[in-house]
Amino acid sequence: MSEQAVAVKGGSRLSVKDLTTTGMMIAIILLMSFTPLGYLRTAGLEVSLITIPVAIGAMIIGPKAGLLLGTIFGLTSFYQCFGMSPFGAALLGINPLLTFIVCMPTRALVGWLTGVIFKGIEKMDTSKTACYFIGGFIAALLNTLLFMGALMLFFWNTEYIQSINASIGNLSIFAFVLAFVGVNGLLEIPATCIVGGAISKTLKKVLYKKIRSN
Numbered sequence: 001m002s003e004q005a006v007a008v009k010g011g012s013r014l015s016v017k018d019l020t021t022t023g024m025m026i027a028i029i030l031l032m033s034f035t036p037l038g039y040l041r042t043a044g045l046e047v048s049l050i051t052i053p054v055a056i057g058a059m060i061i062g063p064k065a066g067l068l069l070g071t072i073f074g075l076t077s078f079y080q081c082f083g084m085s086p087f088g089a090a091l092l093g094i095n096p097l098l099t100f101i102v103c104m105p106t107r108a109l110v111g112w113l114t115g116v117i118f119k120g121i122e123k124m125d126t127s128k129t130a131c132y133f134i135g136g137f138i139a140a141l142l143n144t145l146l147f148m149g150a151l152m153l154f155f156w157n158t159e160y161i162q163s164i165n166a167s168i169g170n171l172s173i174f175a176f177v178l179a180f181v182g183v184n185g186l187l188e189i190p191a192t193c194i195v196g197g198a199i200s201k202t203l204k205k206v207l208y209k210k211i212r213s214n
Helices: 016-033 051-060 063-080 086-094 096-124 130-155 159-167 173-207
Strands: 005-007 013-015 039-041 046-048
Touching: 013 016, 016 051, 016 063, 016 173, 046 173, 051 063, 051 096, 051 130, 051 173, 063 086, 063 096, 086 096, 086 130, 086 159, 096 130, 130 159, 130 173
Parallel strands: none
Antiparallel strands: 005 013, 039 046
16 A cells, blocks of 8 residues: 555545655654754744744645644644743733634644645746745745734734833834744745755655656
């Protein structure tokens, strides 16, 4: 059964390679989540590099794998709020349910949307190379925008966020988002674009030499 497709619910088919690759990406997410490899701690927010394995899985396997990997990322992100992340712990103390929404569904959407968007870009990319770097860029951009969007929606008017805002000059909500998105973007977007794109292209070439029919 090494190369046979495994039928799963909903009529879709996953090969053993798909399942193995997904399992490998889950293991990498868990490793990065609980070691310094996954987060770069900055003033106020933490820049996450865990978007990289989520993007890789979404691009080389598909949206469903991206959704699963994004969900795992989101759950580990929420777990960080229980003492591992000062910023997350502060949000958790304000409202646990809204903190869960900021952490989990946003990351699940990142994985799924990256897979969906990548499929469209891949069809248009005759080089079958640029699409991987564009996909990595999109994953990081989505992660930043969805996380910051949910954070501002649910926590902008809280005393905690406003105290951070006061410390940097009482910015408007738009300027505040741009300030933090700028910090995240300078680190997360290039890393996910370059590293995620290069690894995805290599893994797809090595693991999936034959054209797959879906």
